[in-house]
Amino acid sequence: MRRLAELAIVGAGPAGARAAELLAARGIDVALLDPKAPWEKPCGGGLTSTLFDEVPELAQLQPLARPVRVARVELATGAGFEVELMRPIWIVSREDLGRWQLERALRAGAEHLPVRVRSIARTVGGWRLDTNIGSLEAGALVGADGAASIVRRFTGCGLRLHPMATRVEYPRLDGGPADVLVLRFFPGVMGYLWDFPRRDHRSVGMEVPTGVATRDLVDAALDTYLGDDGSVGTPDRERKGAIIGTAPLRPGRFACMAGARFALVGDAAGLADPFTGEGIRNAFRSAGLLAEVFAPGDDRWPHTYARSARREFARDLAVASLLRRALAGTRVGITLVEHAGASDRAYAFVAATLDALALHDYGVGAFVRRWLTRYRRGGRLPSPGAAGVQEQLATLGDRA
Numbered sequence: 001m002r003r004l005a006e007l008a009i010v011g012a013g014p015a016g017a018r019a020a021e022l023l024a025a026r027g028i029d030v031a032l033l034d035p036k037a038p039w040e041k042p043c044g045g046g047l048t049s050t051l052f053d054e055v056p057e058l059a060q061l062q063p064l065a066r067p068v069r070v071a072r073v074e075l076a077t078g079a080g081f082e083v084e085l086m087r088p089i090w091i092v093s094r095e096d097l098g099r100w101q102l103e104r105a106l107r108a109g110a111e112h113l114p115v116r117v118r119s120i121a122r123t124v125g126g127w128r129l130d131t132n133i134g135s136l137e138a139g140a141l142v143g144a145d146g147a148a149s150i151v152r153r154f155t156g157c158g159l160r161l162h163p164m165a166t167r168v169e170y171p172r173l174d175g176g177p178a179d180v181l182v183l184r185f186f187p188g189v190m191g192y193l194w195d196f197p198r199r200d201h202r203s204v205g206m207e208v209p210t211g212v213a214t215r216d217l218v219d220a221a222l223d224t225y226l227g228d229d230g231s232v233g234t235p236d237r238e239r240k241g242a243i244i245g246t247a248p249l250r251p252g253r254f255a256c257m258a259g260a261r262f263a264l265v266g267d268a269a270g271l272a273d274p275f276t277g278e279g280i281r282n283a284f285r286s287a288g289l290l291a292e293v294f295a296p297g298d299d300r301w302p303h304t305y306a307r308s309a310r311r312e313f314a315r316d317l318a319v320a321s322l323l324r325r326a327l328a329g330t331r332v333g334i335t336l337v338e339h340a341g342a343s344d345r346a347y348a349f350v351a352a353t354l355d356a357l358a359l360h361d362y363g364v365g366a367f368v369r370r371w372l373t374r375y376r377r378g379g380r381l382p383s384p385g386a387a388g389v390q391e392q393l394a395t396l397g398d399r400a
Contacts, residue, residue: 005031006296008129008138009110010117010151012037015283016144017101017264020110022291030110032130032135033117034145036216038098042168042242044196044278045094046181050360051085051281061100065092071181071354076187076221082180082339083351085358086370089181091196091203097118097280117145120154126261139296141262144287146239147245149268159256161245161270164191164277167218168205169239171226173197178263185337189213190328193225210243221240246274249318254310255259261351265290271313275320275328276357285312319362323353348375 007023009016012034020032035344047065067088074080106112116130122128128138143151147163182195191208204226206218211259219239247270257269265271265286272279289312293304327333339346352371356362 001357002137003031005029005111005136005138005141007140007294008033008127008136009029009142009144010034011093011143011145011149011266011268012102012112013098013144013146013266013283014101014280015268015287016142017105017110018099018284018287019142019144019265019290020105021101023289023294024105024109026291028294028296030105031138031300032102032105032110033110033131033136034112035114035116035132035338037112037114038095038102040170040240041094042166042195042205042240043094043096044205045092045097045194045280046278047092047097048092048358049089049281050358050361051284052090053283055284061092061097062090064096064199065090066179066196066197068181071178072182073340073350073354074182074184075337076184076224076333078185079341080337081347083347083354083371086355087358089358091181091198093198117150119141120151121124124246129307137359139261140291141263143157143264143268144266144283146267147243147270147272149264152264152268153261154330155262157256157262157264158239159264159270160251162274163210163243163245164272165210165218165241165243166205166207166277167182167215167239167241168203169222169224170201170203173199173201185328185334186221187331187334190324192328195222195225207244215241217320244272244277244279246270246272246277246317246321249314249321254306254314257309258306260299261300263290263305269309271317273320273357275324278357281360284312287377311342316360316362317347326331327353344375344378344380347380348372 006029008031009020010033012032014166020030024030067090069085069088071083071085072080116132117129117131119130120127127141129136143149143153148371152159184193193206196203204222244267244287257264266283271282289308290305293301295301336346336350340350348371351374352367355370357368
């Protein structure tokens with residue numbers, strides 16, 4: 001293989017394939033390199049209503065997704081409470097999302113090359129990418145290849161991530177509550193366990209910063225939650241892992257997202273939410289920013305992209321980082337969950353925090369208004385525990 005392209009995008013996940021779609025639709029010659037897309041990335045797969053507002057065409061995926069209107073927040077003991085979400089979160093298989101976005105990129109005119117990039121080097125006219133079956137030369141380069149980005153490494157951009165590790169399993173749906181997502185927190189652990197129902201199975205996983213807990217400890221927490229029967233490792237009980245990452249908000253953080261004829265988007269740029277680890281919305285947002293400013297032959301577009309990224313993401317990432325330090329894995333966060341079972345103020349605070357995360361709205365004024373509204377309105381759901389959630393849902397109807 002040897003070809004020339006105006007733009008090479010490494011990674012065909014949501015960020016890379018979305019950028020490829022938008023740029024190919026403008027007539028840009030886009031080569032999209034990914035050896036395994038579409039694939040089931042080990043993560044929750046939640047699509048918020050805000051993302052559907054921003055990318056209306058995602059509504060095409062709703063028949064493959066499951067809308068969730070109730071969140072259960074609990075401690076390692078199983079004690080917890082339920083919160084009715086302001087707007088539903090749609091849970092979808094990442095493979096389905098990836099396939100949908102890749103097909104859109106191909107229809108727009110991008111070319112998908114199922115190859116693995118082994119090394120990258122600068123050339124007089126741009127970049128040379130050496131792959132397992134040959135080489136490709138491109139005038140510009142985009143890294144959309146996740147937290148372990150080879151593009152970030154070979155461009156020497158200087159961006160360093162705070163990696164977080166995930167372990168995920170996909171049990172059959174008949175083993176858990178329908179239309180309820182579960183978030184379980186552990187004292188002293190900066191991370192959480194999730195249980196997200198999809199159309200015909202569940203995504204059950206745990207996220208922790210790398211080095212905080214061993215795989216055995218994470219697996220033990222998942223086993224306890226699932227009531228493990230010893231069948232992990234059988235064909236229908238396989239666990240997989242992945243690395244996601246966000247970048248510390250240091251001076252120059254956004255400038256490192258781009259440089260001479262290259263840019264990073266999505267998880268490769270460290271745009272996953274520091275509090276939740278969720279990265280799908282920011283993957284789409286960064287792809288859109290890139291498509292707005294990319295101009296073949298104009299060396300100014302990477303700097304324009306970096307400035308746009310700062311305006312778009314700096315505040316949200318800063319607030320999410322603050323929430324992570326203040327609540328996740330600290331006694332403050334655990335105490336809030338403990339008190340929310342009995343205190344209306346604490347319950348309203350946790351509910352307002354979930355609203356902020358689900359709506360991607362970290363504004364202080366909006367948070368206070370939602371907190372006060374939750375507190376004054378009441379609306380606390382009964383807390384029967386996981387075994388009673390089905391009966392509870394039968395009384396909820398479509399109030400959300």
